[in-house]
Amino acid sequence: MKIYSILRCIGYVFAWVILVQIVSVLCHNTTATMAGSIVIMGALSLYSVRKNRYIIFSHGEKLQRQMTLSLLMGVGLAFFNAVSIVLYILGGNFESMLEMVSADHFLFLFLSSIAGAVAEELFFRGVLLNICRPCFSAGFAIGIPAVIFAVFHLAPERMLHTLIGGLLFGAVYYYTENIFTSVVMHAVTNVVASVPVGYLFALIGTKTGYLPAALLLTLAGLVTILCASVVFYREFVRGVKEGGEESG
Numbered sequence: 286m287k288i289y290s291i292l293r294c295i296g297y298v299f300a301w302v303i304l305v306q307i308v309s310v311l312c313h314n315t316t317a318t319m320a321g322s323i324v325i326m327g328a329l330s331l332y333s334v335r336k337n338r339y340i341i342f343s344h345g346e347k348l349q350r351q352m353t354l355s356l357l358m359g360v361g362l363a364f365f366n367a368v369s370i371v372l373y374i375l376g377g378n379f380e381s382m383l384e385m386v387s388a389d390h391f392l393f394l395f396l397s398s399i400a401g402a403v404a405e406e407l408f409f410r411g412v413l414l415n416i417c418r419p420c421f422s423a424g425f426a427i428g429i430p431a432v433i434f435a436v437f438h439l440a441p442e443r444m445l446h447t448l449i450g451g452l453l454f455g456a457v458y459y460y461t462e463n464i465f466t467s468v469v470m471h472a473v474t475n476v477v478a479s480v481p482v483g484y485l486f487a488l489i490g491t492k493t494g495y496l497p498a499a500l501l502l503t504l505a506g507l508v509t510i511l512c513a514s515v516v517f518y519r520e521f522v523r524g525v526k527e528g529g530e531e532s533g
Contacts, residue, residue, distance in 0.1 A: 290420045291429065294413045297333070298433060301325055301408070319397060323404045330407035337415075348463070350520055355457055355466040357513040359473030362450050364506025366478045367486060370499040372442040398475035406468045409434045409451065410458040418459070427455035450474060453510070460521040 301322075308321035413430040421429070431451030438447050450471075458467040482502060489498035 286420045326404040326408045333412045351461045351466045354517045355470040359470040361506045361509030362474040363477035364502045367499045367502035369443045402471035
């Protein structure tokens with residue numbers, strides 16, 4: 286069953302890759318390919334839901350706390366994403382990173398950040414995590430989709446924070462059983478990272494230097510993530526574990 290679950294996860298990812306490649310060949314346009322990627326991921330997720338009822342939408346009794354902690358961790362991840370800037374600077378690729386940021390595509394990037402967060406959470410957590418859930422422990426059920434999620438982004442400088450983000454998105458969904466928590470968390474991460482964090486990085490960087498600014502933002506994000514994660518563990522994870530031990 287475990288091998289079968291992993292193969293099913295790979296199958297969904299492989300189907301997504303093939304379909305995106307077809308769109309890329311037909312369109313010859315980066316923006317169209319990105320939009321097509323989001324649509325395809327959402328379509329595969331909806332197909333899986335209709336067939337297997339994988340995605341959980343229950344809100345539980347602590348919805349307000351779930352959403353608050355999701356928002357906090359999303360903001361923390363957005364700031365922690367500055368670790369990729371640190372790696373770009375240390376690797377001598379800072380100029381190439383700046384070239385990827387274009388004001389002409391700001392609206393598209395903003396909308397794709399939200400749409401991408403929804404599609405990716407439905408796909409990686411709603412489908413892949415739930416494929417793994419019955420066959421693996423919590424750690425593996427959360428970790429396998431997170432690793433695929435990190436590899437899927439195909440960016441070495443972004444691998445660290447993408448993996449950590451995938452683990453946190455997965456943990457939040459796994460222990461709340463509410464797909465909206467991870468969707469909100471992911472969307473907040475994308476939007477805050479693209480606007481407020483970028484603005485603060487530019488503002489602080491002009492005064493202290495870009496490397497110190499990136500390190501400061503990364504540290505602020507890490508502290509926020511750790512604090513919110515401790516509260517989340519006490520509120521949700523520990524209760525689930527204690528309930529499992531009592532029932533066992």
